[in-house]
Amino acid sequence: MKAMLCTHYGPPEEMELRDLPSPVPGRNQVLITVKACGVNFPDVLMLADKYQFKPPLPFPPGGEVAGVVKALGEGVSNLKVGDRVAVSIGNGGFAEEVLADSRRCVAMPANVGFDVASAFIVTYGTSYHALKDRAKLKPGEHLVVLGAAGGVGLSAVEIGVAMGAKVIAGASTQEKVDLAIKHGAVAGFVYPKLPLSRDQQKAMSDKIKELTGGAGADVLYDPVGDQYSEPALRAMNWEGRYLVIGFAAGEIAKIPLNLTLLKGCDVLGVFWGMATQRDPKRANESLQEIMKMISDGKLHPDVSAKFPLAEGGKSIRMLMDRKAMGKVVVTMG
Ligand SMILES: NC(=O)c1ccc[n+]([C@@H]2O[C@H](COP(=O)([O-])OP(=O)(O)OC[C@H]3O[C@@H](n4cnc5c(N)ncnc54)[C@H](OP(=O)(O)O)[C@@H]3O)[C@@H](O)[C@H]2O)c1
Structure with a gap:
């Protein structure tokens, strides 16, 4: 072979x-x-x-x-x-x-x-675990997804929509934002490529707040990291949940911890691969649930x-x- x-x-x-x-x-x-x-x-x-x-x-x-x-x-x-x-x-x-x-x-x-x-296994498995098991996303909440047209990002958009959240898509081009909107995001924003100036970071936070009606993100899904993470965390709602998914943009962001205090928010690590090893039965049930949603036409x-x-x-x-x-x-x- x-x-x-x-x-x-x-x-x-x-x-x-x-x-x-x-x-x-x-x-x-x-x-x-x-x-x-x-x-x-x-x-x-x-x-x-x-x-x-x-x-x-x-x-x-x-x-x-x-x-x-x-x-x-x-x-x-x-x-x-x-x-x-x-x-x-x-x-x-x-x-x-x-x-x-x-x-x-x-x-x-x-x-x-x-x-x-x-x-679907890695991407939808990760996002299902992140949004359901870790963030406990609720219907009507604002879910902001960065890298929203990438593998895990687009799966988070779709699963968020299926869970009844209002999904806001962030990506580096309008074409990518449009793809996320095609998959059910209600709004989107384009963020610049790195490096980001202080003004660009503030503009990114302000845009997330604007698109969430001034409240900020209830759940933020971050597979990109680097300089995108801090402005995203600055745009969290009170008692929001920030999901650390990955660092596709390069560096692992180092976050001032006072931001979590000021927002009363949680920063939640997500490691789907380890979760499948620690609880294979639960992981397999999740994958079967996702496969059924794909077969039923609820996820694409x-x-x-x-x-x-x-x-x-x-x-x-x-x-x-x-x-x-x-x-x-x-x-x-
Ligand atoms: N925690 C877990 O259990 C878990 C599971 C699977 C994957 N991951 C992680 O999630 C991240 C995304 O994985 P993926 O398979 O979805 O990858 P992907 O399809 O390539 O998507 C990554 C996205 O990151 C953004 N990005 C920003 N800077 C980038 C750069 N310099 N190079 C490439 N992409 C960049 C891109 O969106 P924009 O251009 O719109 O910014 C891209 O769409 C990776 O860090 C991966 O290791 C974590």
Whole structure:
């Protein structure tokens, strides 16, 4: 089987397509014929040796896949050969076959395609966990989403809308804001690219306050970090909840803690990957709930670009260059 391998840390264009032996499933594992693999920002970070989890070289990136069960390992009773499944695997999805823990696989309804199924676990799983379990978002609240047209950002927009929140989308271009509005955001604003002057930071806070009727954000979803975080925190409502999702803009913001005192607000860390390990049963229930909402037409993961495995590097380059809208996937065969 073919796999696109990161053989050394560096640009995604330097990955190599190689033939590897077909893996053999161990206890509780299934072998999956991969049909599509979702691309996420951790793939960018892994290739640059900047991610907290470091697979040994050489490795295929790709943390989530959808495909067909090809073989069962010992002890697998919940799946059979031929089942269509989606699963989060950490890395390894840039390949024609992968091994996965059968207990983490989510069955795919007949009306959900492989590209969509490969593109929801990390993003929608993260946002569902963030908005439901961590922020306890309530109907009618103002949810402000930064990076609102990115993978996790757009999923937060959609889940926020489905939970009855008034969603405000922030992004770096009008085209991105428009995409978030197409997915249900009631309003949006464009923020400038870095570096931000003091005036630009204040303007960003003021815009969030204006779009939330002067009150500020009840829940703020921040996957971008860096200089965007402090102005966003300055625009929180009293007893708001600020969700720390990621740092796609580069630096991890260092926040003056007095801001949380003045707002009476909570800063909540979100680590979906760890949450799935600590409570796999709850994580699997969440993913099944999300899959049902997709199948029922209540959520619409937006796959904006697809690349064949041999051009997998281009998919990661799109995220690196801030060009991805919604999700980018790699398709096999
Ligand atoms: N906490 C968790 O459990 C969890 C789970 C999944 C992902 N994450 C994190 O969430 C972040 C977003 O991941 P994603 O997969 O959604 O990535 P993505 O699709 O590439 O979206 C990231 C967004 O960040 C914004 N951005 C700002 N500065 C950027 C820069 N210099 N380069 C690239 N993007 C930049 C972009 O929106 P604008 O251009 O509109 O600013 C982009 O749409 C990452 O930091 C990732 O590690 C966290």
